[in-house]
Amino acid sequence: MNPRLFSATVLFLVAAFLIGPFIIIVAASLSAGETLAFPPQGFSLKWVAKVFEVESFRESFAMSMLLAVGGTAAALTLGIPASYALSRYHLPFGEAVRTVVALPIIVPGIIVGLALLRYLVVPFNFNITLALFLAHTALVLPYSVRVVSASLNNLRSDIEEAAVLLGSSRAGAFFRVVMPNIRSGILAAFILGFVTSFNQVPVSLFLSGPGVRTLPIDMLSYMEITYDPSVAALSALLAFMSIGIVFLAERFLGFSRYV
Amino acid sequence: MSDSAFLSLEKLTLAYGDTVAVKDLDLSIQKGELVAFLGPSGCGKTTTMRSIAGLLKPKSGRIRLEGADITHVSANKRSVGLVFQSYALFPHLTVFENVAFGLRLKGISGAELEVRVVSGLNSVGLTKFANRKPAELSGGQQQRVALARSMVMEPKVLLLDEPLSNLDARLRLEMRTELQRVQRDTGVTMIFVTHDQGEALSLADRIVVMLNGAIEQIGTPEDIYNSPASAFVADFVGFENIFPIENGRLRAGNGPIELAGPLPHDAAGLAWRPRMLTLGSGPFQGTVRGASFSGSAREYLLDTPFGTLKAEVDAALPAHCAGAALAFDLPIEKAAKLKRFN
Amino acid sequence: MFHSRAEALALALPAAVFAAVIFLAPVVILLSEGLRNADSWTISAYTGFLSDPLNRTVFLRTLKLGAMVTALAAVIGYAAAFAIVNLPAKGKGRMIGLVVLPLMISPVARTYAWIVILGRTGIVNQALTSIGLTDEPVRFLFTETAVFVGLLQLFLPLMILALISALENMPKDAIPAARVLGANWFQVFSRVILPLTREGLVIGGTLVFTGSLTAYITPAILGGSKILMLETLLYQRVTVANDFVSASVIAFILIVMSFAANLLLKRLATARSKR
Numbered sequence: 091m092n093p094r095l096f097s098a099t100v101l102f103l104v105a106a107f108l109i110g111p112f113i114i115i116v117a118a119s120l121s122a123g124e125t126l127a128f129p130p131q132g133f134s135l136k137w138v139a140k141v142f143e144v145e146s147f148r149e150s151f152a153m154s155m156l157l158a159v160g161g162t163a164a165a166l167t168l169g170i171p172a173s174y175a176l177s178r179y180h181l182p183f184g185e186a187v188r189t190v191v192a193l194p195i196i197v198p199g200i201i202v203g204l205a206l207l208r209y210l211v212v213p214f215n216f217n218i219t220l221a222l223f224l225a226h227t228a229l230v231l232p233y234s235v236r237v238v239s240a241s242l243n244n245l246r247s248d249i250e251e252a253a254v255l256l257g258s259s260r261a262g263a264f265f266r267v268v269m270p271n272i273r274s275g276i277l278a279a280f281i282l283g284f285v286t287s288f289n290q291v292p293v294s295l296f297l298s299g300p301g302v303r304t305l306p307i308d309m310l311s312y313m314e315i316t317y318d319p320s321v322a323a324l325s326a327l328l329a330f331m332s333i334g335i336v337f338l339a340e341r342f343l344g345f346s347r348y349v
Numbered sequence: 350m351s352d353s354a355f356l357s358l359e360k361l362t363l364a365y366g367d368t369v370a371v372k373d374l375d376l377s378i379q380k381g382e383l384v385a386f387l388g389p390s391g392c393g394k395t396t397t398m399r400s401i402a403g404l405l406k407p408k409s410g411r412i413r414l415e416g417a418d419i420t421h422v423s424a425n426k427r428s429v430g431l432v433f434q435s436y437a438l439f440p441h442l443t444v445f446e447n448v449a450f451g452l453r454l455k456g457i458s459g460a461e462l463e464v465r466v467v468s469g470l471n472s473v474g475l476t477k478f479a480n481r482k483p484a485e486l487s488g489g490q491q492q493r494v495a496l497a498r499s500m501v502m503e504p505k506v507l508l509l510d511e512p513l514s515n516l517d518a519r520l521r522l523e524m525r526t527e528l529q530r531v532q533r534d535t536g537v538t539m540i541f542v543t544h545d546q547g548e549a550l551s552l553a554d555r556i557v558v559m560l561n562g563a564i565e566q567i568g569t570p571e572d573i574y575n576s577p578a579s580a581f582v583a584d585f586v587g588f589e590n591i592f593p594i595e596n597g598r599l600r601a602g603n604g605p606i607e608l609a610g611p612l613p614h615d616a617a618g619l620a621w622r623p624r625m626l627t628l629g630s631g632p633f634q635g636t637v638r639g640a641s642f643s644g645s646a647r648e649y650l651l652d653t654p655f656g657t658l659k660a661e662v663d664a665a666l667p668a669h670c671a672g673a674a675l676a677f678d679l680p681i682e683k684a685a686k687l688k689r690f691n
Numbered sequence: 692m693f694h695s696r697a698e699a700l701a702l703a704l705p706a707a708v709f710a711a712v713i714f715l716a717p718v719v720i721l722l723s724e725g726l727r728n729a730d731s732w733t734i735s736a737y738t739g740f741l742s743d744p745l746n747r748t749v750f751l752r753t754l755k756l757g758a759m760v761t762a763l764a765a766v767i768g769y770a771a772a773f774a775i776v777n778l779p780a781k782g783k784g785r786m787i788g789l790v791v792l793p794l795m796i797s798p799v800a801r802t803y804a805w806i807v808i809l810g811r812t813g814i815v816n817q818a819l820t821s822i823g824l825t826d827e828p829v830r831f832l833f834t835e836t837a838v839f840v841g842l843l844q845l846f847l848p849l850m851i852l853a854l855i856s857a858l859e860n861m862p863k864d865a866i867p868a869a870r871v872l873g874a875n876w877f878q879v880f881s882r883v884i885l886p887l888t889r890e891g892l893v894i895g896g897t898l899v900f901t902g903s904l905t906a907y908i909t910p911a912i913l914g915g916s917k918i919l920m921l922e923t924l925l926y927q928r929v930t931v932a933n934d935f936v937s938a939s940v941i942a943f944i945l946i947v948m949s950f951a952a953n954l955l956l957k958r959l960a961t962a963r964s965k966r
Contacts, residue, residue, distance in 0.1 A: 111804030172706035179699035205717030256451030325800030
């Protein structure tokens with residue numbers, strides 16, 4: 091077989107496999123019918139409109155937003171100083187710190203959610219929203235450390251010394267010459283963290299209570315009740331939101347080199 | 350330490366963790382001097398420079414500037430400038446803002462800032478690049494920005510880390526002239542670090558040769574070039590034929606060398622540049638092992654009873670082929686007398 | 692650098708302490724629960740768990756699906772990554788964007804799409820009926836096949852991206868050099884490409900394998916209560932039976948398998964490249 095034709099076929103099939111389901115979801119959500127089907131029966135925006143009418147979707151969307159934005163911000167607040175220390179100083183426990191901070195990637199999220207429920211929320215009557223917030227912060231921490239460290243390692247450390255010799259304090263040197271140069275790394279870490287947290291399911295499975303539920307969990311339980319196309323519409327909307335964010339990020343940051 | 354010293358290092362010991370890099374170093378430098386720290390990598394020259402800048406705290410000892418003890422003054426309050434080997438320009442700032450960085454921190458703004466930055470850029474001929482980012486400049490231009498950035502701060506001491514090593518041959522000459530001019534115009538005390546003897550000889554008023562964290566020799570370029578104090582310095586500045594004196598006799602690897610005259614009684618060794626050997630006549634016999642022609646000179650490797658020697662003669666003289674037997678001499682009066690043999 | 696050790700520790704510790712308290716401590720306590728019976732340490736929970744045939748089935752299914760997804764992802768991944776790397780710059784950027792894109796879309800949304808495709812009245816069944824292959828719709832949902840396809844779609848991008856970066860780091864002339872020396876395409880792959888990209892394969896393989904082992908959404912949506920995997924089993928044990936001991940055992944198995952996969956693949960990579 092002609093190698094070019096072979097390549098083109100492979101690429102077409104892979105693209106269809108990866109993107110096809112998304113296109114089908116979009117089409118199904120525009121159906122006028124009452125049940126989930128493809129090809130769609132007629133065209134209407136009624137299911138898209140319904141998404142905005144379902145109150146639990148509105149609430150869980152707000153919750154997911156709060157966790158994703160707040161958790162990622164908190165993770166960066168912890169992660170930036172840690173990355174800075176790890177990349178600029180040979181700590182005696184550097185490897186240990188790196189490993190502990192990376193744990194949330196290795197340990198399955200469902201276990202963490204369960205453990206927090208059982209040993210924090212139940213015995214201490216700990217606020218579930220706060221527990222969710224802590225779990226999402228920890229979940230995003232490894233990504234923020236990884237991405238910020240990568241940008242710090244690409245930045246020469248002697249510019250900080252140069253700033254100090256020109257009269258800056260050390261903290262001043264960090265904010266005047268380090269931060270501006272790792273800004274796009276931090277933004278990339280934020281986006282990656284946001285997407286990770288927003289789409290996260292296993293960690294949040296056990297950490298839900300009255301009025302406390304993340305959007306993906308809410309979608310899962312809605313699906314158990316009905317197969318109407320509103321979940322498809324919501325999925326499509328979320329996908330477009332992600333695509334929009336990633337598109338802008340790629341445009342202005344060259345995001346894919348950080349992933 | 351003399352009281353007139355502008356900058357003095359007293360019993361300075363520097364270490365990274367438990368690794369001692371410089372031990373009990375004493376040095377005084379006069380105002381307006383241009384001093385080179387010369388030595389192989391790992392000799393402690395860069396470490397010493399960093400401690401003068403305040404980037405490394407001494408383990409013990411003192412640093413004085415204009416008589417005041419600055420050992421514990423932090424790096425941002427020392428009035429010491431440093432031009433980094435990599436230039437360390439701030440990539441996110443324009444050339445103008447790079448040069449303005451320190452001045453702004455001093456609270457200078459508006460017209461005065463403008464005037465000082467522009468005159469700083471003017472002095473290195475980069476006024477028209479003021480709005481560029483460092484990445485848009487060549488290496489030589491970046492280095493001049495770094496120089497201007499340090500000089501607008503009017504430092505008492507300007508330190509330069511390997512200032513010529515990243516430049517090509519033509520820019521090297523240009524930068525050398527530039528540094529000498531800046532030094533002449535401003536009278537700033539300059540110390541630069543280098544591993545290249547040619548750089549040190551051509552640029553410095555005084556050279557401090559360092560080895561293993563200690564000073565091996567201090568002297569003018571002429572002193573260092575003509576009268577190396579030790580075998581290490583002799584080797585570093587191009588003496589190829591170096592022998593110790595033991596028990597009153599000059600020793601080669603495989604036995605004593607009997608020279609025509611008496612040995613100087615206060616020397617620990619003798620050293621000859623290839624040029625200093627007499628070829629074609631003399632009491633010793635050698636065999637040409639290899640010959641090379643470099644335009645102005647002919648170089649020979651000679652197999653002799655004292656091991657392999659390196660000799661150099663004027664290219665106008667007739668050539669000898671490999672295998673030829675040659676008489677030669679090691680004239681005592683031309684030899685450099687080494688005070689120490691290490 | 693001129694920072695002191697104390698300062699550096701002060702910067703790094705908050706993150707480390709946070710991760711240790713929020714992640715490490717509760718997980719360790721949970722794991723210890725499966726090893727305790729009243730006041731003594733015991734592994735009876737583990738033997739008990741594994742003696743139940745249902746649990747064994749779920750355990751083996753999880754391993755099997757993980758291995759199969761990883762293997763097929765590697766095969767497709769090599770073909771796709773090789774084709775992408777050889778595209779002109781612009782097309783390459785676009786294809787990479789297309790591979791990254793699904794990673795940013797909610798896995799719930801991505802998995803949900805398979806219901807539309809594989810359902811009783813889904814596209815596949817419509818196609819099969821219309822060409823007359825079947826009269827009755829074939830059952831795809833709540834089968835291992837559905838879970839397998841869902842997992843593959845979810846994790847394939849990770850493998851492709853890992854292999855793309857491995858192929859890009861390969862010396863440019865290696866393949867032409869091998870061809871000139873008389874290697875056929877199979878030999879080029881097995882003797883040049885594979886050894887030179889082994890590290891990327893290991894990274895991609897670890898991500899796909901551990902991702903599949905610890906997947907929850909895909910088996911929950913496409914497998915339901917029929918095709919349980921370890922995570923869905925854990926969820927079921929806790930919510931249906933309040934059985935925290937089994938949960939602890941499953942948690943331990945999941946963690947051990949994740950780490951073991953990681954180590955084994957690392958070992959494989961170094962052993963082979965030493966040869």
